Amino acid sequence: MAIDTITEQEQLKSAVSDEVVVTMVSVNKWFGDFHVLKDIDLTVHKGERVVICGPSGSGKSTLIRCINRLEEHQRGDIVINGVVLDNNLKNIDTIRRDVGMVFQSFNLFPHLSVLENCTLAPIWVRNMSKREAEEVAMEYLTRVKIPEQAAKYPGQLSGGQQQRVAIARSLCMNPQIMLFDEPTSALDPEMISEVLDVMVELADTGMTMLCVTHEMGFAKRVADRVIFMDFGEIVEQNTPNEFFDNPQLDRTKLFLSQILAH
Amino acid sequence: MSDVPTRDADGMIIFRPKPSQPPPPNTTGVIGWLRFNLFNGIFSTLATLIGLAALVYVFLAFYDWAIVKGVWEAQNRQECRLGKEWGTCWAGVEFWFSGFIYGRYPAPEIWRINLAALILVLWMAPLWIPRVTAKSVIGLSAVLVFPFLAGYMFLGGERNLFMVAVVPVAMVWFAATMVHVLLCVLTGHGLGRWIIHLTGFSNRSDRAARYPLMAAAAVAWLLVLFAIRDWTLVEVGTNRWGGLFLTTVISGIGIASALPSGIVLALGRRSKMPIIRILCIGFIELFRSVPLITILFMATTMFPLFLPEGLVFNKLASAIVAVCLFAAAYMAETVRGGLQAIPKGQYEAAEAVGLGYWKVMGLIVLPQALKLMIPNIVGNFIGLFKDTTLVSIIGLYDLLGMVKAVSHDPQWIGLHHEPLFTAALIFFLACFAMSKYSQYLERKLGAGDRR
Numbered sequence A: 001m002a003i004d005t006i007t008e009q010e011q012l013k014s015a016v017s018d019e020v021v022v023t024m025v026s027v028n029k030w031f032g033d034f035h036v037l038k039d040i041d042l043t044v045h046k047g048e049r050v051v052i053c054g055p056s057g058s059g060k061s062t063l064i065r066c067i068n069r070l071e072e073h074q075r076g077d078i079v080i081n082g083v084v085l086d087n088n089l090k091n092i093d094t095i096r097r098d099v100g101m102v103f104q105s106f107n108l109f110p111h112l113s114v115l116e117n118c119t120l121a122p123i124w125v126r127n128m129s130k131r132e133a134e135e136v137a138m139e140y141l142t143r144v145k146i147p148e149q150a151a152k153y154p155g156q157l158s159g160g161q162q163q164r165v166a167i168a169r170s171l172c173m174n175p176q177i178m179l180f181d182e183p184t185s186a187l188d189p190e191m192i193s194e195v196l197d198v199m200v201e202l203a204d205t206g207m208t209m210l211c212v213t214h215e216m217g218f219a220k221r222v223a224d225r226v227i228f229m230d231f232g233e234i235v236e237q238n239t240p241n242e243f244f245d246n247p248q249l250d251r252t253k254l255f256l257s258q259i260l261a262h
Numbered sequence B: 001m002s003d004v005p006t007r008d009a010d011g012m013i014i015f016r017p018k019p020s021q022p023p024p025p026n027t028t029g030v031i032g033w034l035r036f037n038l039f040n041g042i043f044s045t046l047a048t049l050i051g052l053a054a055l056v057y058v059f060l061a062f063y064d065w066a067i068v069k070g071v072w073e074a075q076n077r078q079e080c081r082l083g084k085e086w087g088t089c090w091a092g093v094e095f096w097f098s099g100f101i102y103g104r105y106p107a108p109e110i111w112r113i114n115l116a117a118l119i120l121v122l123w124m125a126p127l128w129i130p131r132v133t134a135k136s137v138i139g140l141s142a143v144l145v146f147p148f149l150a151g152y153m154f155l156g157g158e159r160n161l162f163m164v165a166v167v168p169v170a171m172v173w174f175a176a177t178m179v180h181v182l183l184c185v186l187t188g189h190g191l192g193r194w195i196i197h198l199t200g201f202s203n204r205s206d207r208a209a210r211y212p213l214m215a216a217a218a219v220a221w222l223l224v225l226f227a228i229r230d231w232t233l234v235e236v237g238t239n240r241w242g243g244l245f246l247t248t249v250i251s252g253i254g255i256a257s258a259l260p261s262g263i264v265l266a267l268g269r270r271s272k273m274p275i276i277r278i279l280c281i282g283f284i285e286l287f288r289s290v291p292l293i294t295i296l297f298m299a300t301t302m303f304p305l306f307l308p309e310g311l312v313f314n315k316l317a318s319a320i321v322a323v324c325l326f327a328a329a330y331m332a333e334t335v336r337g338g339l340q341a342i343p344k345g346q347y348e349a350a351e352a353v354g355l356g357y358w359k360v361m362g363l364i365v366l367p368q369a370l371k372l373m374i375p376n377i378v379g380n381f382i383g384l385f386k387d388t389t390l391v392s393i394i395g396l397y398d399l400l401g402m403v404k405a406v407s408h409d410p411q412w413i414g415l416h417h418e419p420l421f422t423a424a425l426i427f428f429l430a431c432f433a434m435s436k437y438s439q440y441l442e443r444k445l446g447a448g449d450r451r
Helices: A001-016 A060-067 A090-100 A114-124 A130-143 A159-171 A189-204 A217-220 A242-247 A250-259 B029-037 B042-068 B077-083 B090-102 B107-128 B133-143 B144-154 B163-188 B191-198 B206-225 B242-268 B274-288 B292-307 B315-340 B342-351 B357-372 B375-390 B399-406 B417-446
Strands: A022-030 A034-045 A047-052 A075-080 A099-101 A177-183 A208-212 A225-230 A233-238
Touching: A022 A060, A022 A208, A034 A233, A034 B077, A047 A060, A047 A217, A060 A075, A060 A177, A060 A208, A060 A242, A060 B090, A090 A099, A090 B206, A099 A159, A099 B342, A114 A159, A114 A208, A114 B357, A130 A159, A189 A208, A189 A217, A208 A217, A217 A242, A225 A242, A225 A250, A225 B357, A233 A242, A233 A250, A233 B144, A250 B417, B077 B090, B090 B107, B090 B399, B090 B417, B107 B133, B107 B144, B107 B163, B133 B144, B133 B163, B163 B191, B191 B206, B242 B274, B242 B375, B242 B399, B274 B315, B292 B315, B292 B375, B315 B357, B315 B375, B342 B357, B342 B417, B357 B375, B357 B417, B375 B399, B375 B417, B399 B417
Parallel strands: A047 A208, A047 A225, A099 A177, A177 A208
Antiparallel strands: A022 A034, A022 A075, A225 A233
């Protein structure tokens, strides 16, 4: 088993290129007086899969929400795909087109059918024709294994199905980077695996992924790097094997012992 | 079920969920319903009997007043009184009924109002026919183009340059809409498709396919413009407008303008730009804290004092502007309520896929917010429709104004109750219809996406 995992990881790692897609240099952010992100330095390469974990309130969600400007950072530099993330609306638009995001609470558009959820952005942002957008959408809905639900409304689907639609919706924009903000935290145990399966398959295609998650099995299987955050700082980062088997800091060890206790 | 569990090939006990059972027999049927809802215990029985007695009493009293004592044929109020002892004078209502509907609009010209109403109905009706395409264009044009045609039909008189150009536009548009609807119903393809097909542009690009459409529209416009160059309607001043017609004009314009302006104000109030926000809050709070009647008086008596001498603003126009501003402020608060009910996640998801502010609002937030707010929005419309009766106080003869005018007519002097009852009935029918339609709309739009 262990050997298997290692070779698999070596294989995956070979997909990581030298090209840098996300650069964060001493990024700081405050909510009012509360210092959420402290001097974050992070570089993500094309095709790399990064899992971010840490206790709640440690700033991990805020970190990835800064990448597509759902949160505004106050100090430091963020560069995505060579575009500087600043107050320039054009840059923000460019970045959002290339960065897909999946939320903890799915956030599907309840007044639109599953298919319309998927075609909305390609039609209105990428100016795709309706027919073309529907073809693309059906392709991705097939990939997340729910093409038969295309005509239904989000409210008629289970949580796991909704989250898979949300993943398909993001993929329809053909993003370069995918952000996952605790995608399985709002799901029943029986539905978690169907979403993780889709994410694993997505990872196999070589997509650059940043996932905030507590699914350590997923991290071990897929991640090139695991980042542990606490108090708004990156405490430790390493390859999954090193991270789980040989944590360097006592704080990491404590966290791992807590989440792996049961 | 057998007590011995079934086992599969591996010897594992197979789990079989119990079959669902029907609910226990209930007190169903008419008798059961009556017993459960009307005569369920002493208090319930007592309440039912008292309620029934009150209903019967009110109905009998009304029947006596309206039907038994009703006088339907009389030349004046005196005859009504003498015919039966203090008879209920429906004859007066009959005599004045045309006035309730059209005000003092000259009788030979009343066809213009009826025709405009018919055109509006025909213009809007396709929105409810499933096979018709381009419904948003039809609906928008009914709101934006029809008023110019109706305005000229109601007012008449010499057309100025603007009206010379715009009346044919509205006529062509209406005719095209009707042909389009017929073609859609009969052939399944709209007018645009047919024109493109018949002119042989169907293989060309979308851009090129627009040319025959624009050419056809221009030719039709010029033809109509030429055909009606000498056509004029007798001028009817707004002082002769009145009755339900005037009520409908004022509230119709108010309702049509309230939703868009309310949306703009509500978005402004939530804007991140302080100046816009302050302006919107100021406007909304000002108009919501002042009674409509005060705004009407301001518009018709004080506002002209600030205008340069010689520029006289029509009283009806001022009243309409006042009603529109008032309605916009109220609608803004209703829409804001709807906007606040939309979870933050919807904005974030929409922004994350790259939609800009107006697309987030127009495609994601407003459709959901407005649907949530349908009961309140229609409630606003109903309120506005009834509020327009206040214009009778500033001297416009709307439905209420006409009803009150009856009692000043020497023939029918002092006749109050019957006309007022008639007006109440007309208002009730209109408002009840709006309310029922809103409930239907709510059900229809809510069907797809139960959360």
